[in-house]
Amino acid sequence: MAAEDLEWERSKISNQDTNMLKRLGLMKKEDAIRFPSEESYPKPPMEYRVSFVDHLIRGLSAPIHDFLRGLLFVYGIQLHQLTPNSILHISIFITLCECFLGIPPNWALWKRIFCLRRNGSHNVTYNIGGVVICVRTDVDYFDIKFPDSVQGWRKKWLYIHEESANSIEHNIIPFDGSARIQRRRSWDAEASEEEKKATEALMSRIHQLQNTRGKELSGVQITAYFLRIRVQPLQARKNPLWTYSGENDANRISSDLSSKDLEKLIRRISRLGKDPIPSSCRVEPYSSTNPLPENHPTMTSLPPLPEDGEVEEQAIVAEDTQGSSIPESEVAGSHKSAASHEKEIEKPVSRRNPFLLLFPQGTKGKGMMPRILAPLRLKKLFLLIRRQLMILILNPSSALMTRKKYQLLTWLLGRARHLGSSSTLLLDDPMIKELLRIGSQFIGYREYANRAEEKLAEANERADALAQKLEQSEAARKKAELAASEAKAEADEAKAKAAGVEELQKKLEDATSALNEHKAAQASREEGILKRLKTQSRRTFTQTNQDFDLTNPVDDPLLDALSYLELHGSEIREGVSNANAGLSALFPYFFPKKEEPSTFLNLAKMFNSSEDLGLKMRQENMKVAVENTVALVADSRQSVDWTKVGDTEQIEQSRWKSLIKAAKPNTKKILAYLGIKPASTPSSSRPEV
Template sequence: MAAEDLEWERSKISNQDLNMMKKLGLMKKEDAIRFPSEESYPNPPMEYRVSFVDHLIRGLSAPIHDFLRGLLFVYGIQLHQLTPNSILHISIFITLCECFLGVPPNWALWKRIFLLRRNASRNATYNIGGVVICVRTDVDYFDVKFPDSVQGWRKKWLYIHEESANSVEHNIIPFDGNAKIQRRRSWDAEASEEEKKATEALMSRIHQLQNTRGKELSGVQITAYFLRIRVQPLQARKNPLWTYAGGNDANRLSSDLSAKDLEKLIRRISRLNKKDPVPSSCRVEPYSSTNPLPENHPTMASLPPLPEDGEVEEQAIVAEDNQGSSLHESEVAGSHKSAASHEKEVESEASESTQSLPPAVSPKNKRKRDDAEASGTSKPEEAVPSRPKAAYDPYLETLISSDDEEVVPNVDVAARTKKLAEANKRADALVQKLEQSEAARKKAELVASEAKAEADEAKAKVASVEELQKRLEDAESALNEHKTAQAAREEGILKRLKSQIRRTETQTNQGFDLENPVNDPLLDTLSYLELHGSEIREGVSNASAGLSTLFPYFFPKKEEPPTFLALAKSFNSSEDLGLKMRQENMKVAVESTVALVADSQQTVDWMKVGDTDQIEQSRWRSLIKAAKPNTKKILAYLGIKPSSTPSSSRPEV
């Protein structure tokens, strides 16, 4: 069995992956995707190609974009030989060109930024995901933040429907699992001086997008944008993304993802952790129907060369023994220069020069040169006449074999070679088993770690729920206590109000009936009290006015108190204020009478009058009767208006 065959096994696509593809609209057409049944090695139907779930969620859909077709042809690779993060590199580049540079994906610009490298460990080379797209070491490009590990992506393979193009040469090469990956000169293709001048403005715009303070654009923002607008960048489209028309755009595959699904997907294909925020928008507004391209904006169309009329660009294969031609699995994949990492996919920036490699040296000429050096002479061999060229093949003629010709030894070493081959085969099998065991161990550790994290999260949620329940119970208990206290307080207030009403009714001898009761004991009782209070206020006001009028007569030498309470207390004396007032009036009357008699020049012995004993009532009445005819005259003389009240029948001493 070929080494490439060992990489394939039965496809294992989870329900979670199926749900995600449905939400992304990738399964809207019935024939768009087909899933393997029981086969453990791909056998795609006619017009179908092999791809992966992780390719599709990173922007791939069939029929594929012409730019991706060109890359596959120029690099001489198949779709399944690209890693998921290499697919994402292409999606980000196309979105960058169409949405932020306003040009179609530009092949010259691509060559200035990217190159291709083999993805391999020190013990094995890969066919599935065997090549990775890397950023050149001398180029400042977006930090894409690829994940350190894409778990189990090789096990989730499926078939996508690739519609036939007008020209057979433009279709994707049919699946061939036995085709080996051969490194070509095109992997290191660089832009020409003319192409560099033509794309210098685009490179300057990229640097501006990266470094403008407050408006820095990142690879994660670009990724989130094409996932949010629901257009697959690597799908052939009628309209470029700079004409995107929102929810009604013809290129959209589905409705908007929920915020939760979008965040989950972005964290899955990037290296953002739970603490890093997922960008909700780009800091630079992308071109679209609402933000159209400026007038006279150059399109600068430039696609990778596709076969046309039998003519192709030179794609010579270079020898695999060149140093730095592959990326090892043990290398770190943390920088933005990497295209992905393990599960058999650690891809970091290659250490070799970014310059195009020189033409490969023919193995035969190399061997002759080595023999000459071993013989101690530096003289070059004579030129050998060139052989006539074979029939021209537009594709294979440009390839240079990477297999050195072997010199047949003079001794028979077949037995040793056979034993060595068997030993190498056993060693390869052991290495593969070791890698599989290591991968299984890592996967088990990851699953255990995830399970532990989920258990801890569940415990934290349970504790949080219990704490919330306890707080709710405490709040309900406090509320009940407050209600009880409030009811007791209202009952006490009602009792006091009723008591005051009864006392008021007793003292005022006045009750009331409410015209419009509200059937609330507390409010109705308060209304009764207000009616009594109104009556009491009116009575107090009248009493205050009457007492103020009487005060000068009863207390002629005192100043009237300022408050009603003090005024009322002055009339509530233990003395008989009426008797006292009559006595005072009698005294005034006597003094006035004495003064009047004196003024009349009548002789009266006042000592005898003062020593007179108490006169009998009959005698007092006869004297009063005799004095009545002159009373009015006397009062008029004294300036006193007579009162209608009859005089007392007894003298008051």
């Protein structure tokens, strides 16, 4: 059993994880997932593949997407060798392309953003999760905010069923736990100049999505979006995500998650801390309700698939050293730190190297010297070695001799010791030994000189840049001094105006306060008027069957009358109060034997009688006067024939006037006797009979 096989152990999937898979719709079909029983090493049944719980909750589902299948083929890796955060990287990239760029996942764009690295710690390299997808250090990409640790995910492995029965084009690579991870040139494959030019607009759009103020798009928003719409990005789908049609979309694998389950899932696969879960993306994704613009380019670009044949990028390069691996804890954190631990990888030796032409057919690239060579080939080999060393001695600066060629020469000489006594004599030749020693020194000195020249050129460039920055800083200093003097003058002028500004500000505040109070009083008054209008409208409607037009009060006679009444209300109320007081004062004189009414309306009705109240009062007063006169006559003890007095027809008018004239000087005495206070001026009114 290989050393990597020891990493596998018995699968331990909790009931909580099983319930989560059910709610996600990944176990809707009875045979979609099978859980291992007692085995401690994966043995998937026919048509099943090995996967992990943390892969499934990050967007993986069978049959897998062509883009993921192409990545596995080009990079020469298996599905179980990717970490959960690498799976999430691919899910976010596919969602970004289809929902926010409006294109299928683009292989050229992927190569501009991502590369692969080994996953390991100080003395351990992994097979399960031994490959990490990293963002290139020179690329400005979304901050995904991966969790600090995804511990225990390797223990939660299971089997998923491949659903493509009629074709194997979507199938996952069959599980092979004994296969070792080998680094390939494709891990660092970069986009060509033509691909960079074709994807420049896409990179600009990504930067715009990241940096548009108020509409910034983040990796957490993209993750929450594909979890919310219930579509697995890494699953082969009938339609792209830019045609998503809502609850009835054919690509949905389950109904909407509850807000509690959604938040729990996002916090599990993302590092948010106490930040709230985004309820939606700040940029509206493409969908059936937000279709792609007309003539929108699709820019299809997929990685090579197995049916397309082998690709050169799969060529295996030298094994990684321990320093080139990335600790898993660092990979789980910021995506920027991962690539910084990688060292430069040397390219394989060119097939045009003249030394490799000496190998027999079938021995190229195997890294070992054949044990038996024809004498002619051996002679040519040493002649070639000597010629190359002489070139080095005669022309040390020649670029034809590099360190790699020199190392190859010494390696060939070392392997040639196994070829027989004739080769040993050649190797013991003093000239060959001296050439080797001098060659080693020359190469070392030349490389040191080249590095020194490069450092000197770099230092000169930095000095020129510093001198230029110094000139710029001096100009900036003078400009700053001028700006400071101007600012000081403006400050003095502003200070002189400060008092006036403060006074104006205070007046403005007082005016604003008075205006607010007036507005509040006016609003209160208008509210009261509106309330009274509504009340009066109901009353008027019951009496006149006509309602106020409160929405359009133009030319409304009732509303105009009420407005007029509102304007003169105070005057009317004061007049009514005065009328009430006056009528109350007159009431005892006009109605001496009646009780005064309690309301002004009833009081006014009594004074609005049909009979002449003034005439009636004068008649009553005349009656009292006659009675008082009779009493006066009786008190004077004079005999009067009242029958003649009552017969007014027998009274002579001249005599009546003479009697009045004779009595007039004694009027005040008579009135005083009767208890009546005379007026200050004699009345000239004509007495009535």
